[in-house]
Amino acid sequence: MNGYICHKCEVVKVFNNNVLLVNEKDIEKILFRKGIGFGRKTGDIISSGEKVEKIFTIEDKNNYDNFKQLMSYADKEIIALSEEVIVMISNELSEELDEKIHISLTDHILFALKRLEGNEEIENPFLAETEILYKTEFDIAKKATIIIEKAKKIKIPDGEVGFIALHIHSARNNGKLSNTIKYNFVCNSVVEFLEEEIDIEIDKKSLDYARFVTHIRFAIERFLNNKPIKNELISAIKKQYKSSYEIAKKSAKIIEQQLYIDITEDEIGYLSMHIERLRQASRNNYN
Structure with missing residues (x-):
């Protein structure tokens, strides 16, 4: 969702200039807005009424615990990059996504980049089928890879586009890949x-x-x-x-x-x- 911060909140983690993790009335939320993290640090207070482009809340306890675990081993730049991709996906679809995408897509991007940096590419045997059956998700996934390529200066192969498309499809279906x-x-x-x-x-x-x-x-x-x-x-x-x-x-x-x-x-x-x-x-x- 987007809009304004309803209550004052405390900065838990600064991922980059655009993405923050905050605590608002004992609920942790991800905030996105260009420049919102600039000059801020852990413990800073953000006043109520501050405008944000996107607010993501991870409400399910298992998802929250998994996100916390993800933060323990994932570089904060990768998390910030993934969140910017998720914002783009949500905007493109004009719909809210299942909160699991903050864990699943970030985790996928993290290890995909590690594989590619090590010249290890995993073949996607379902690439053609994914492009045909889920064209909307596939087209958005291509935009996601462009964001990642520009940020990391690395070429993303077509197979990864297919994998990202499936994560998008899952996020549109209550976190499930259905069939x-x-x-x-x-x-x-x-x-x-x-x-x-x-x-x-x-x-x-x-x-x-x-x-x-x-x-x-x-x-x-x-x-x-x-x-x-x-x-x-x-x-x-x-x-x-x-x-x-x-x-x-x-x-x-x-x-x-x-x-x-x-x-x-x-x-x-x-x-x-x-x-x-x-x-x-x-x-x-x-x-």
Whole structure:
């Protein structure tokens, strides 16, 4: 939230010129405003009514304890940088974020920078799926990496953009990734199977691929919510796309085994249509 400090508060920690941790009536809050920390030190009193751009309160005891632990090993500059990123994310979305992001995203940025400084890059196998399924979060994550790059003078790889996007998605959903990891893992498994089974390389930037992973995502949601759909073209699909239908059945088995659900023949029919498109696109690219 933003506005004004309602009661006088004591400075607990100065992270940088823009970010402070304060105690207001025995509740610790993170304050953000350009220049609010300039010249201030621990123990200083900030009067009520002072304007701030953002006020973040970590109310849950476990989250508070985890944030305290984070402050014990994280450089204050990294915490300040993460808080500036969180302010940007909140402003971009025009919504309040789950308080866990102050711990999870900061911790991720801290260790990501350590890995990159040591020339250790972790591959993100779900990058393409994340960009497609969570475009808003991904676009904001790209802006976040620009802030980090400018501050730390280091190049942030695309894989990290995907990881940050998932943290943003989690913060919009009460601190949970909902079924994000499941969707991504299942999509990745099916795609790897298809590339090996059909002997093709699927273009992860293509519209056909975007449609394919989106279909899998919503098919999973339909089954988890017990809302199957009818496919009136199933008979024609089985005849016209016989090979793709057989491959779709094998793909459905992968989904069933990983999520413990039963994929209906109607869904397999739709899946086979997407697989046929991917096969045709691969042939066209090859030719």
